[in-house]
Amino acid sequence: MSRPRALSTAAVRAGVGRDAQFGSVMPPLHLSVNYTFEAFGRRRQYDYSRTANPTRDQLADALASLEGGAGATLTNTGMSAVSLVLQLLRPGDLLVAPHDCYGGTHRLISALANKNHFEAVFVDQNDPSALDAALARGPRLLWIETPSNPLLRIVDIECLAAAARARGALVAVDNTFLSPILQNPIALGADLVVHSTTKYINGHSDALGGAVVARDAALAENLAWWANCTGVTAAAFDSYLTMRGLRTLPARMRAHERNAAAVARYLQKHPGVAHVYYPGLPDHPGHAIARRQQRGFGAMIGFEIAADYDMERFVNSLQLFSLAESLGGVESLVAHPATMTHASMAPAARARAGISNRLLRLSIGVEDLRDLRGDLRRAFALAAPPMDIIKKQSLQELADIEAEK
Numbered sequence: 089m090s091r092p093r094a095l096s097t098a099a100v101r102a103g104v105g106r107d108a109q110f111g112s113v114m115p116p117l118h119l120s121v122n123y124t125f126e127a128f129g130r131r132r133q134y135d136y137s138r139t140a141n142p143t144r145d146q147l148a149d150a151l152a153s154l155e156g157g158a159g160a161t162l163t164n165t166g167m168s169a170v171s172l173v174l175q176l177l178r179p180g181d182l183l184v185a186p187h188d189c190y191g192g193t194h195r196l197i198s199a200l201a202n203k204n205h206f207e208a209v210f211v212d213q214n215d216p217s218a219l220d221a222a223l224a225r226g227p228r229l230l231w232i233e234t235p236s237n238p239l240l241r242i243v244d245i246e247c248l249a250a251a252a253r254a255r256g257a258l259v260a261v262d263n264t265f266l267s268p269i270l271q272n273p274i275a276l277g278a279d280l281v282v283h284s285t286t287k288y289i290n291g292h293s294d295a296l297g298g299a300v301v302a303r304d305a306a307l308a309e310n311l312a313w314w315a316n317c318t319g320v321t322a323a324a325f326d327s328y329l330t331m332r333g334l335r336t337l338p339a340r341m342r343a344h345e346r347n348a349a350a351v352a353r354y355l356q357k358h359p360g361v362a363h364v365y366y367p368g369l370p371d372h373p374g375h376a377i378a379r380r381q382q383r384g385f386g387a388m389i390g391f392e393i394a395a396d397y398d399m400e401r402f403v404n405s406l407q408l409f410s411l412a413e414s415l416g417g418v419e420s421l422v423a424h425p426a427t428m429t430h431a432s433m434a435p436a437a438r439a440r441a442g443i444s445n446r447l448l449r450l451s452i453g454v455e456d457l458r459d460l461r462g463d464l465r466r467a468f469a470l471a472a473p474p475m476d477i478i479k480k481q482s483l484q485e486l487a488d489i490e491a492e493k
């Protein structure tokens with residue numbers, strides 16, 4: 089048997105050279121909504137694109153193989169992928185979710201629970217007694233998101249999945265922040281892996297999409313049934329763009345991560361920063377678990393700007409970090425979670441999740457590292473407390489600039 093392909097090879101080669109009609113190297117884009125029957129009663133492989141489409145299937149196969157699952161369902165957004173998984177719950181079923189999950193996921197779970205679609209509890213999954221108490225109630229589904237957004241908290245997937253499965257719960261992991269290149273939850277015991285492909289997988293901030301990868305074929309089939317039934321399946325053109333992005337995902341993740349590790353170290357030493365949240369830093373509380381269950385630390389960084397720095401001035405002075413929602417594209421971004429990504433969370437829930445008003449989140453892109461660091465340095469200098477400005481540009485700063493030349 090030939091050796092299993094490395095992820096980078098699998099991503100590049102997915103579907104290449106399979107076109108029997110013209111021998112096109114790259115697989116064609118199938119936009120047609122419908123497909124003819126061969127004859128009366130003789131259906132071909134495809135009939136209607138809401139149900140199934142060759143371009144979408146191609147991306148689904150590639151993602152299922154990168155995640156090590158039996159099958160994947162592609163949806164039109166990450167939120168519809170989350171919502172598809174929630175279709176598995178009935179009234180009375182309990183869902184245990186992290187207190188600091190993605191803002192949109194928090195809103196959807198809360199809104200459906202308020203209408204009695206199911207019961208939900210949000211817990212700090214790093215608090216063993218809170219987690220045990222929730223699992224003791226016999227949930228149908230445990231939702232995990234690691235690293236979490238925006239504080240990059242890490243939970244031990246293998247340990248949580250084993251505890252949940254022992255009680256008969258399904259385990260779903262939102263793997264958006266790392267992509268299948270840096271973490272494979274199914275290998276760690278999860279039943280379902282959820283992605284907002286809008287982020288790293290597409291990676292170019294020009295197509296929305298979501299995916300649910302299932303460990304076993306029956307679960308994959310059930311999800312495909314619901315996706316067709318509710319009509320949330322991904323568009324062919326978006327699937328095509330996302331497939332194009334996926335081919336360079338392994339290479340992009342390496343470039344993202346190299347930049348992020350260096351930016352995290354830079355921030356940690358800067359007087360304008362009160363705290364850095366990055367799992368790659370040895371003092372991050374989840375560092376040891378991240379080392380074990382991930383193949384890299386990713387490229388999302390949270391940090392608290394120091395109390396004497398002008399946060400608005402800092403954000404407005406950045407030129408290479410665009411002030412925008414989302415993450416995972418080739419371009420670097422800055423966001424203020426409290427007023428942007430997590431604005432839909434109630435202030436009390438936000439406080440419980442540890443999201444302060446001085447917290448900023450960076451999505452580190454693949455630009456040149458020196459340019460990114462230079463942009464941060466300039467914005468910090470402009471936002472520094474008045475009497476510090478001269479100090480800032482003195483010895484250490486000049487030494488840094490010199491060292492990078």
Ligand SMILES: *Cc1c(COP(=O)(O)O)cnc(C)c1O
Nearest residue numbers: 165166167190262264284286297
């Ligand atoms: C963005 C995001 C989602 C939602 O995805 P959309 O494509 O925006 O609908 C879900 N989970 C996480 C972790 C995300 O970052």
